Amino acid sequence: MAKDYDVIIIGGGHNGLTCAAYLARAGLGVMVLERREIVGGACTTEELIPGYKFPACAYHCHMLQDKVIEDLELRKHGFDVYPLDPVRFLPFPDGSYINLWRDTDRLIEDIARISTRDAEAFPRWDRFWERAAGLIQAYVLSPPPRLGQLFEKARGTPDEEVLETMLTRTMKDLVQDHFESEQVQGAFIGATEAGDPSVPGSILARAYFHIDRFSNPVNMGLVKGSMGVITQAMARSAQSQGATIRTDAQVDKVMVERGKAIGVVLVDGEEVRSSIVVSNADPKRTFLDLVDPQHLDDHFLGRVKRLKTEFSSLKLHCALSGLPDFSRYLGEGFDPKMLAMVKICPSVEYFERNVADARNGRFTHSPQMYIQIPTVYDDTLAPPGHHVMSAWMQIQPVKLAEGSWDDVHQEVFDILMDTLSIYAPGVRDLVEKWELMTPLDIERRVGLTDGNIRQLDTIPQQFFDQRPLAGWANYQTPIHGLYLCGGGTHPGGEVTGAPGHNAAHAILRSLKLEEAYPAD
Ligand SMILES: Cc1cc2nc3c(=O)[nH]c(=O)nc-3n(C[C@H](O)[C@H](O)[C@H](O)COP(=O)(O)OP(=O)(O)OC[C@H]3O[C@@H](n4cnc5c(N)ncnc54)[C@H](O)[C@@H]3O)c2cc1C
Structure with a gap:
């Protein structure tokens, strides 16, 4: 039967749109089908509360690749940022604080107010991450390496020890090897979806997020108009090259004939045909929902089912009548811009309590909070004098041990407000309206399995040539002509x-169209 398009892309998340834009630039006829009423997936700006616009999920633009911004001409299509300095403000319960200034000397001065030994250790810490992130950045826009290849390349260089540390030691070891004070340790501990900072591999998981040190500073910070501007710009870029984008178009199944993808069926029964189908949905959703199991062997399906999506996130959005009061730290009349990004995590022990609660299926009374108040830069997001505040809490259980996430919205809000009030007294009185997005809400809204914000956990066994699965890290799948292009593939999640x-490269290579690829 005749095909309608060369390529159908299931999902208009930022990776589906990026893939669409590159393929359309190479002259292919591309159709993007997005189930929601807007494109963007986990990268949108939405008026969740009337009069207030929020970054519904992703809130910080820091890893969007410079090459993608340039190739897709995103600035021409509306993308722009307010670069941040400090990047983050970290208050501690005892009244001390650190600002993560861009300038290392200035940051070291802040750390020295808490511990001179820690200030002296910071350059060594910084050099480690420069090397660790460098090892990853080298492969971000190319096919993933095998770990063996990395070791071969690193042999005899200082990278060798860094690589060994990344794979065998833990974040907790690393933080405690470098820093002595509770606060500085709290400032730098992290494990993302490795979850526990005491497990080997937690350093590799963190290192991926440090590749932002290689982003051009003018491309990092708060997006003007919030994160949805990125995906709107990507959509415009793809459309300007001839791609078609349909919203409210949920794909029910990939159509497969004799082991080859031949198009998709939408939930209303409409069939759309193509030579190639690309799924921006996560690997579990793609293989367990969108493909009929008869087309995949049991061994493969078993491996997909066992992919790890164990830690989720939670996001609180608030409409505020004024700015939270952090004058205890910053003095009266402080510059509001200091509050663009605030992190609450006072110690390793606090972090570990959060992890232990998540493992036990509970929301924690020790929530690490990543807070953003974008209206201190961007007054287009709220009515005059008002603010939007979003708080992101990572390392949450996918399911509660008792009850459902739907039943605990008020309880979680109260815990978060009590926590924040320790640092900014009276903050609760400023909240006019709020909306909580639990892991369950994130799954329902964005379609991410288990509300996993990066489609799959970022852990060593799901990284490089094992993302999503060993043998299938080249964006191809066991179904001929069906590709993956989302954060569940190399190099991983985040808005990059x-x-x-x-994935677009891989498709063009398979079509022997690389020469038509204008960006190379
Ligand atoms: C709460 C939260 C906070 C985050 N914070 C940050 C941050 O600050 N900075 C950052 O860089 N990253 C952040 N991230 C991660 C980042 O947003 C994601 O990793 C990234 O957006 C994933 O993009 P994607 O295009 O790969 O997939 P997605 O955004 O998941 O897009 C997949 C798309 O496919 C669509 N889809 C799925 N199934 C179908 C179907 N059957 N038919 C049609 N369409 C379908 C979905 O609706 C969605 O639009 C955050 C994510 C979340 C959830």
């Missing part, structure tokens, strides 16, 4: 555009 870019 890299999986979409790489």
Whole structure:
């Protein structure tokens, strides 16, 4: 039967749109089908509370690849940022604080107010991450390496020890090897979806997020108009090259004939045909929902089912009548811009309590909070004098041990307000309206399995040539002509555009159209 398009892309998340834009630039006829009423997936700006616009999920633009911004001409299509300095403000319960200034000397001065030994250790810490992130950045926009290849390349260089540390030691070891004070340790501990900072591999998981040190500073910070501007710009870029984008178009199944993808069926029964189908949905959703199991062997399906999506996130959005009061730290009349990004995590022990609660299926009374108040830069997001505040809490259980996430919204809100009030007294009185997005809400809204914000946990066994699965890290799948392009593929989640870019490359290579690829 005749095909309608060369390529159908299931999902208009930022990677689906990036992939669409590159393929359309190479002259292919591309159709993007997005189930929601807007494109963007986990990268949107939405009026969740009337009069207030929020970054519904992703809130900080820091890893969007410079090459993608340039190739897709995103600035021409509306993308722009307010670069941040400090990047983050970290208050501690005892009244001390650190600002993560861009300038290392200034940051070291802040750390020295808490511990001179820690200030002296910071350059060594910084050099480690420069090397660790460098090892990853080298492959972000190219096919993933095998670990063996990395070791071969690193042999005899200082990278060798860094690589060994990344794979065998833990974040907790690393933080405690460098820093002595509770606060500085709290400032730098992290494990993302490795969850526990005491497990080997937690350093590799963190290192991925440090690749932002290689982003051009003018491309990092608060997006003007919030994160949805990125995906709107990507959509415009793809459309300007001839791609078609349909919203409210949920794909029910990938159509497969004799082991080859031939198009998709939408939930209303409409069939759309193509030579190639690319799924921006996560690997579990793609293989367990969108493909009929008869087309995949049991061994493969078993491996997909066992992919790890164990830690989720939670996001609180608030409409505020004024700015939270952090004058205890910053003095009266402080510059509001200091509050663009605030992190609450006073110690390793606090972090570990959060992890232990998540493992036991509970919301924690020790929530690490990543707070953003974008209206201190961007007054287009709220009525005059008012603010939007979003708080992101990572390392949450996918399911509660008792009850459902739907039943605990008020309880979680109260815990978060009590926590924040320790640092900014009276903050609760400023909240006019709020909306909580639990892991369950994130799954329902964005379609991410288990509300996993990066489609799959970022852990060593799901990284590089094992993302999503060993043998299938080249964006191809066991079904001929069906590709993946989302954050569940190399190099991983976050708003980077890299999986979409790489998947487009892989498709053009398979079509022997690389020469038509204008960006190379
Ligand atoms: C709460 C939260 C906070 C985050 N914070 C940050 C941050 O600050 N900075 C950052 O860089 N990253 C952040 N991230 C991560 C980042 O947003 C994601 O990793 C990234 O947006 C994933 O993009 P994607 O295009 O790969 O997939 P997605 O955004 O998941 O897009 C997949 C798209 O496919 C669509 N889809 C799925 N199934 C179908 C179907 N059957 N038919 C049609 N369409 C379908 C979905 O609706 C969605 O639009 C955050 C994510 C979340 C959830």
